[in-house]
Amino acid sequence: MGKQVTEMLKGTLEGIVLAILSGRPAYGYEITAWLRDQGFSDIAEGTVYALLVRIEQRGLVDVEKVPSEKGPPRKVYSLNAQGREHLEEFWRTWSFLTERLEQLREGGN
């Protein structure tokens, strides 16, 4: 995957992860696996984890420790009310950005 998509992904990863979690609770490994399946093959597990730590610190998700059959207990993240609000804001910003970029592409700025 090119450098450009990695750079663009950086700015949107938080919104993407919140959007994934709005569907259902998930743990870190599941989120990374899903992203890789979708073609973001360069995404590092640690990058997703650092982001999960951050959104937990900012109170956007609730965390539950669930025992796992292999290895240590897993932290399962679910979106809370504050996270949902944050996600709505992300989509509004996203719409704004894509609209403007589309205008630029069509040369009608």
Added chain:
Amino acid sequence: MATESNEQKSRYRQYLEMVTGPLEDKRRYRQYKARTEQLPASYHTAIDALQRYMMFFGPGKADSLLAMLEDLADLFEQSAANGTPIRAVVGEDPVEFAEAFLRNYPEGQWISRERERLANAIDRVTDDKS
């Protein structure tokens, strides 16, 4: 993140810790080291290298530093258990990963103080106090 109970410390313990620093911190650090030693050899080497880097740039406060190391150990234990290769954990650029990770623990980082100082200096000469 385990926090010690707020039980009243004995006077002896209080004086001792003036010299040694909090004993809970040492216990937490030993616990973290013991966890890293349980990891497969290559994961252990990788986490040691990350720890070395993060100690240079990381939080100066013990509590924040230990929270960071414990979170790092969580990641490596999970990854080892899932069989995620180290390259897939830290990515193509381990420095970038380390920096992204470090930004979650700004408390007591000398670089945070310098960033604040820079922002304040510019605020003072621009009237933009917002």
